[in-house]
Amino acid sequence: MFGNLSDRLSDTFKNLRGKGRLSASDIDATLRDIRRALLEADVALEVVKDFIAAIRERALGDEVSKALNPAQQVVQIVNDELTKILGKENKRIQFAKSPPTVIMLAGLQGSGKTTLAGKLAKWLKEQNQTPLLVAADLQRPNAVTQLQVLGDKIGVPVFAPESGNGAGNPIKVAKDAIAHAKKAQFSVVIVDTAGRLGVDEEMMQQAIGIRDAVTPDEILFVVDSMLGQDAVNVAKAFKDGVGVTGVVLTKLDGDSRGGAALSVANITGAPILFSSTGEDLDSFEPFYPERMASRILDMGDVVSLIEQAQKTFDEEESKKLADKIANEEFTLQDFLEQMQQLRKMGNMKSLLGMLPGAGKMKQQLEDFDESEIARTEAIIYSMTPMERNGPKVLNGSRRMRIAKGSGTSVTEVNQLVNRFEQAAKVMKTMSKGGMPNIPGRNPVAMGGAVGGGYIGGKKSSKKKQGSKSGNPARRAAENQGLSVSQPPESKPGSAFGLRN
Amino acid sequence: MFKFLKRLRGKDADASAPEQETQPAAIIEVLPELDLPAKDVAPVEPEAETKTQTTKLNADTVAYKTESKEPALVSVELPKRSLGTGIRSLFSDSMDIDELEDILILADFGVETAEEIAAELRREANRQGATTDPELRLLLKDLLAKRLSRTDSALNLDDGRLPYVILVVGVNGAGKTTTIGKLARWLKDGDWEVVLGAADTYRAAAVDQLETWAKRADSPIVKPVKDGADPASVAYQTVEMAIRTQADIAIIDTAGRLQNKKDLMDELGKIRRAVEKQTKISEVLLVIDATNGQNAMSQARAFVEVAEVTGIVMTKLDGTAKGGILYALQKELNLPIKLVGVGEQINDFAFFSPEEFAKGLVAKK
Numbered sequence: 001m002f003g004n005l006s007d008r009l010s011d012t013f014k015n016l017r018g019k020g021r022l023s024a025s026d027i028d029a030t031l032r033d034i035r036r037a038l039l040e041a042d043v044a045l046e047v048v049k050d051f052i053a054a055i056r057e058r059a060l061g062d063e064v065s066k067a068l069n070p071a072q073q074v075v076q077i078v079n080d081e082l083t084k085i086l087g088k089e090n091k092r093i094q095f096a097k098s099p100p101t102v103i104m105l106a107g108l109q110g111s112g113k114t115t116l117a118g119k120l121a122k123w124l125k126e127q128n129q130t131p132l133l134v135a136a137d138l139q140r141p142n143a144v145t146q147l148q149v150l151g152d153k154i155g156v157p158v159f160a161p162e163s164g165n166g167a168g169n170p171i172k173v174a175k176d177a178i179a180h181a182k183k184a185q186f187s188v189v190i191v192d193t194a195g196r197l198g199v200d201e202e203m204m205q206q207a208i209g210i211r212d213a214v215t216p217d218e219i220l221f222v223v224d225s226m227l228g229q230d231a232v233n234v235a236k237a238f239k240d241g242v243g244v245t246g247v248v249l250t251k252l253d254g255d256s257r258g259g260a261a262l263s264v265a266n267i268t269g270a271p272i273l274f275s276s277t278g279e280d281l282d283s284f285e286p287f288y289p290e291r292m293a294s295r296i297l298d299m300g301d302v303v304s305l306i307e308q309a310q311k312t313f314d315e316e317e318s319k320k321l322a323d324k325i326a327n328e329e330f331t332l333q334d335f336l337e338q339m340q341q342l343r344k345m346g347n348m349k350s351l352l353g354m355l356p357g358a359g360k361m362k363q364q365l366e367d368f369d370e371s372e373i374a375r376t377e378a379i380i381y382s383m384t385p386m387e388r389n390g391p392k393v394l395n396g397s398r399r400m401r402i403a404k405g406s407g408t409s410v411t412e413v414n415q416l417v418n419r420f421e422q423a424a425k426v427m428k429t430m431s432k433g434g435m436p437n438i439p440g441r442n443p444v445a446m447g448g449a450v451g452g453g454y455i456g457g458k459k460s461s462k463k464k465q466g467s468k469s470g471n472p473a474r475r476a477a478e479n480q481g482l483s484v485s486q487p488p489e490s491k492p493g494s495a496f497g498l499r500n
Numbered sequence: 501m502f503k504f505l506k507r508l509r510g511k512d513a514d515a516s517a518p519e520q521e522t523q524p525a526a527i528i529e530v531l532p533e534l535d536l537p538a539k540d541v542a543p544v545e546p547e548a549e550t551k552t553q554t555t556k557l558n559a560d561t562v563a564y565k566t567e568s569k570e571p572a573l574v575s576v577e578l579p580k581r582s583l584g585t586g587i588r589s590l591f592s593d594s595m596d597i598d599e600l601e602d603i604l605i606l607a608d609f610g611v612e613t614a615e616e617i618a619a620e621l622r623r624e625a626n627r628q629g630a631t632t633d634p635e636l637r638l639l640l641k642d643l644l645a646k647r648l649s650r651t652d653s654a655l656n657l658d659d660g661r662l663p664y665v666i667l668v669v670g671v672n673g674a675g676k677t678t679t680i681g682k683l684a685r686w687l688k689d690g691d692w693e694v695v696l697g698a699a700d701t702y703r704a705a706a707v708d709q710l711e712t713w714a715k716r717a718d719s720p721i722v723k724p725v726k727d728g729a730d731p732a733s734v735a736y737q738t739v740e741m742a743i744r745t746q747a748d749i750a751i752i753d754t755a756g757r758l759q760n761k762k763d764l765m766d767e768l769g770k771i772r773r774a775v776e777k778q779t780k781i782s783e784v785l786l787v788i789d790a791t792n793g794q795n796a797m798s799q800a801r802a803f804v805e806v807a808e809v810t811g812i813v814m815t816k817l818d819g820t821a822k823g824g825i826l827y828a829l830q831k832e833l834n835l836p837i838k839l840v841g842v843g844e845q846i847n848d849f850a851f852f853s854p855e856e857f858a859k860g861l862v863a864k865k
Contacts, residue, residue: 039611042793045602109816109844110673110789118704139844141681141712146705153704165712197819224673228608228793230821237820251672254758256795279672279702 027059030074041296043259044232047085047266054081079293085262086289091271093246096217099187100132102178104214106207106242107222108234109195112250114143116222116276117192118150119284124188125156132186134177135160136170136210139194139203147192154281157186170194170206175213191216198237207242218245221268225249225275227260235267244268249292250276253283261292330424333388336380339373378406379416391417504657506692506748508572573660578690581850587817587842587860594633595640595862597622607861608793609824613831617643637862644861648827648854653836656782656810657749663695663742664749665775667735669768669807670787671799672756675815677706679787679841680751681713682849687749694719695745697738697752699731699771710753716846720745731755731767732774739778759802768807785838787813790823800829811838814852818842822861 031052038048058077095101103120105113114137121131133151135158137143144164151158159177162168174191181189193210196203211219221244227234238244247268249261252275265272272287323329380388382405387394394402394417403410590603600621604614621640625631630639657664666683668676677700684694696714700706701724714721722738724731735752742750754771757764775781786809788796803809814823817840826837837852850856 036611039605040794042795045605108791108819110675112673115703140709141677142705142708145708146703149704197816199820224789224791226671226789226792226795228791228795228821228825229606230608230791230793230819233820234791251758253761254671254795255760255798256793259793 024060027056027074031056031059034078038259038262038296041257041259042226042228042231042263043296044229044263044267046232047263050266051081051085051262079290082262082293082296083289085266086292087265087271087287088289091246091273092286093273094217095188099185100178100181101188101218102191102214102216103188103218103220104191104193104211104216104242105220105222105248106193106238106244107195108197108224108227109140111195111222111224112276113137113195113222114146114150114192115279116248116250116274116284117147117190118154118156119276119281120274121151121156121190122154122281123284124190125154129187130185131156131188131190132177132181132184133158134174134189134191135162135164136173136177137192137194138162138164138168138170138173139166141165143192143194150281171209171213174210178214189214198234198241204237204241211242216245219243220246220248220273221264221270222248222250223260223264225252225258225260226254226256227264231260231263232267235264239268239270244270246270246273248272248274248276249287253277257296258292259296262296331389332380332383332391332420333385335420335423336377336388339376375406375408375412376416379403379408379413382406391420503575503577504655504690505573505660506576506657506690507662507746508574509691509693573662575658576690578686578851581686581847587857587863588820588822589863590822590861591637591864595636597625597636600640604824607822607824608790610794610797610828613824613828617827634864637864641858641862644827644858645854648830648837648857650830650836650854653811653838653852653854655838659782661780662749663739663747663779664782665739665742665779666749666751666783666785667754667771667775667781667807668751668785668787668813669754669803669809670756671758671789672703674756674787674789674792675813675841676700676756676787677709677713677753678844679785679813679815679839679849680710680753681717682841682846683839684713684717684719684751685846686849688717688719692749693745693747695738695742695747695750696721697734697750698723699734699738700753700755701727701729701731701734702755706753706755713846732770735771736774736777739775743778759799765802765806768803772807783811783838784809785811785813786835787815788823788825788829790814790817790826791819791821792825794825796825797828797832800833800835804833804835809835811836813837813839813841815841818848 034055035048035052038051039045043051055074055077058081059074093101093103105117107113117133121133124131133147133156135144135147137147142165144160144162148158148160159173159180161176162170162173170193177189177191191210191214193207194203196207198204219242221235221238223231223235235244247261247264247270249258249272252258261272272289272292275285275287275292277283277285379402382402387398387402394413399410399413403413406413590607597618601614601618604617605611609617617640621636621643624639624643625636628635628639630636655666668680670676680696684696687694694717696710696717696719698707698710698721700710707723707727711721711723720741722734722741724734731754738750738752741747752771752775754768755764757768759765772781772784784807786800786803786807788799792799800809800812812826812829812835814826814837817823823840829835830837840850840852840857842848842850
C-alpha cells in the first residue's frame with residue numbers, strides 16, 4: 001500500500017522546491033497523487049473526478065502561479081474544495097416550531113442507528129430536552145430490546161409496543177409514538193428504524209411509510225465512516241427514497257479515512273450534523289468539517305497551519321520580512337521575534353507535527369525539547385542590539401560574555417549562531433518560492449523555517465486551541481501536550497475558550 | 501462441495517446429551533442400525549449400507565473407522581447453498597475495456613488492484629484477440645475466478661478432533677451475530693449438533709439477539725449470567741458445554757471492536773487462550789461488511805495479527821456493494837474468503853465460490 005498523502009505530496013513537492021512557479025505538468029502530477037489518495041480514502045470515484053477537475057481549474061489559474069509558494073497554495077485549494085463540500089462549520093439540528101421535534105434515523109444494516117439513537121437521546125437530554133425513543137426496528141432480532149436497554153441506561157423512556165423480531169408494523173408504531181409524545185409532552189421524538197439496503201424496494205417503501213406517518217423535522221442518514229465506493233449508491237437510494245436532511249457519521253473512532261463523508265455529503269447535499277466516535281454513550285459530538293478534511297487527506301494539519309499562520313501574521317509585515325530575507329538582512333533580532341510569534345501560535349511540537357512529512361520525523365518531534373527555545377531566547381537577550389543585527393561581529397570574548405549572561409555555554413552560543421545561519425539560508429530559498437527543507441535535524445532551524453517563510457509577519461490575535469488533528473488519539477496526545485507546555489504568559493482565559 | 505467430518509450419531513448414542521431430545525427425526529431415520537454409544541465405538545458398518553442412506557442425507561455418508569476412545573465420525577457435505585443472483589453485475593452496459601479500471605475501483609477493488617487487473621485483461625485480450633463484449637466478459641470472469649481460487653477456502657471442520665470451535669470476530673455492525681445464526685442453522689440442517697456462545701457481553705441486547713438466532717437454529721446457547729461479564733469466561737463455558745454434551749461444534753460470538761482499539765483487541769487474545777485451555781480453535785472467522793471500502797484491509801491486518809484469523813466471511817453482498825476488496829484481502833494477506841452473506845434471512849448464506857462470484861460480476865443483465 002501507499003504511504004499517506006502527506007508523504008506523497010512532500011515527495012512531489014520536493015521536486016518543486018526552488019521552482020518559482022508550477023507548470024501544468026507539475027500540477028497534473030500532484031493531482032494524480034491527490035486522486036489516488038482520495039480513492040484510497042474511499043471517496044467515491046465520481047466525486048473524486050469532479051473534485052479533481054475543480055482543483056485543476058483553480059490550480060492552473062492565477063492564484064497559484066502568483067503565490068509565493070505555489071505548492072502550498074495547491075494544498076490550500078484542495079482544502080478549500082474539501083470544506084466546500086463538507087460544509088464550513090458545524091450545523092445544528094432543526095427543531096420544530098411546535099414540539100415535538102421528530103427525528104427519524106435511517107441507514108444500512110450495521111451502520112449504528114440504534115446506538116446512535118441512544119447517544120442522541122442522551123445528548124438532547126443533557127440540553128434540557130425531553131426525548132422519547134421509538135423502537136420502530138422490528139426487523140433485526142432484539143433491536144427493540146437493545147433500544148430499551150439503552151433507554152434504561154440513560155433514563156430516557158422508550159416507546160416500544162411491539163417486541164419486534166420480524167413481527168409488528170413499524171409504521172403503526174411510529175404513528176402511535178407521535179400521538180403518545182404529543183399527549184405526554186415530549187419535546188423530541190427519535191425514531192429508530194430497521195437497517196435497509198438501498199436496493200430493497202419493499203423496505204424502502206416501509207421507510208417512506210414511517211416518514212409519512214411521523215412527518216419528521218429531520219431525517220438523519222446514519223453512515224458508517226468505513227463505507228466504500230458503494231456510498232454513492234446508498235446515498236442516492238436513501239436520498240431518492242426516504243429523503244435525507246442531515247447526515248451522521250459513525251465509527252469515526254476507527255482508523256478509516258472516512259472518504260465516505262465526502263461522497264455522502266456531495267451526493268445528498270445535506271449537512272453532516274454529528275460524528276459518533278465510540279461505543280460509549282458519550283462518544284458523540286458535532287461534526288467538524290476541517291478535521292474531516294485533514295483526516296481524509298491524512299496530511300497532517302498543514303492547512304490549519306497555514307490558516308493559523310495567516311491569522312497570526314499580517315501581510316504587510318510578512319512582505320517586509322520576505323524582503324529582508326531576500327536581501328539577506330534577516331537578523332537574530334528578527335529571528336527572536338519570529339520565534340516568539342510562533343510560540344504564540346501554539347507549542348512547537350504540535351506546530352511541527354502539522355507539517356507535511358512530519359510523520360517521518362516523529363521521533364525527532366518526540367525528542368524535541370521546548371525549553372531549548374527558552375535557552376535560545378536567553379542567548380539572544382544577552383546580546384547587544386549590534387550583535388543581534390550583525391552576528392558577524394561575534395568574536396570569542398563576546399561569545400563568552402553572552403554565554404555567561406544567558407547561563408549557557410559558549411558551545412551553545414556557537415550552535416545557535418550556526419543554526420541561525422542555516423535557517424537564514426533555508427528561508428532565503430523559501431522566499432524564492434521553494435518549499436522549506438525540513439530536514440528535522442535541528443529544531444530551531446525548523447522553527448525558523450516555519451515562521452520565516454512568506455507567511456511571516458506580526459499581529460497575533462488568536463491562538464491555537466488544541467490540535468485539529470483528525471486522528472483522535474493524536475489529537476488527544478497533542479492537546480495534552482499543549483496544556484502542559486503552554487508558555488506561562490499565555491493565560492488560559494484568553495488563549496482558550498474564545499471560540500468554544 | 502467440501503467434505504466435513506462430524507460425529508456419527510445413533511438413536512440413543514448418548515442419552516446424557518440434552519440436545520439428543522430435540523434431535524431431528526432425520527438422523528434417527530437415517531442411521532437406525534447404528535445405535536451404539538458414541539464413546540464406545542467401532543461402527544464400521546458396511547459401506548454399502550451407508551451409501552444407501554446417502555440420498556436421504558443429501559450427503560454421502562461414509563462411516564470412518566476410528567480409535568476406540570474417539571467418537572465415530574462421518575463425512576458429510578453441507579446442504580447446497582448458492583450465491584445465486586446475490587451478486588450484482590459490474591456492468592450496466594456492454595463492457596468497455598477502457599473503463600474497466602474505473603469500474604473495478606467502483607467495486608472497491610482498490611486503485612492498485614484495479615490497475616493491475618485492467619492491465620492484465622488488456623494483455624490477455626490482445627493475446628487472444630478478444631474484442632467483443634461476450635469475449636471480454638468471459639475473459640474477465642476467467643481471470644477473476646482463477647485469481648480468486650484457493651485450495652484452503654473450505655471451513656476447517658475435517659480433522660475429526662471434536663468439538664470444533666469457531667470464533668467469530670469483526671468490527672461493529674459487520675454482521676457477526678447474523679452470520680452465526682445462519683451458520684448454525686446451516687450446520688443444523690446438515691445434522692450437526694451446535695452450541696452457541698454469547699461472548700458479546702458488551703453491546704446492549706447482543707446476547708438476546710444471539711439467543712433469538714439460537715432458537716431459530718434450534719441450538720443451545722451459553723449466556724453470561726449478567727451484562728458486562730467476562731467474555732473469556734463465556735467462551736470457556738461454551739467450549740466446556742460443547743465437550744460435555746458431545747456437540748460437534750461450538751460457535752462463539754464476540755463483541756464488535758474497531759481494529760485500532762488496542763485494549764479490545766487484546767481481549768480477543770484472552771478469549772483465545774480461554775478456549776485453548778480445553779481444545780484447539782478450528783476457525784477464527786473475520787466478518788467483513790462488503791459495503792466497507794479500503795478500510796477492510798486495515799481491519800483484516802489488525803485482526804490477523806491479534807486473533808490469528810483463519811478465514812473471512814464477507815457479509816451484505818446482496819446490496820449494491822460488490823466487495824471487491826476481497827480480492828486484495830486474499831492476495832495481500834493470503835487469507836481465504838470462506839463464506840458470504842447475501843441477505844437477512846436465515847438461509848441467505850453460502851460458501852464462497854470464486855466461479856459464482858466472478859460470474860455474477862460479469863453477468864449480463
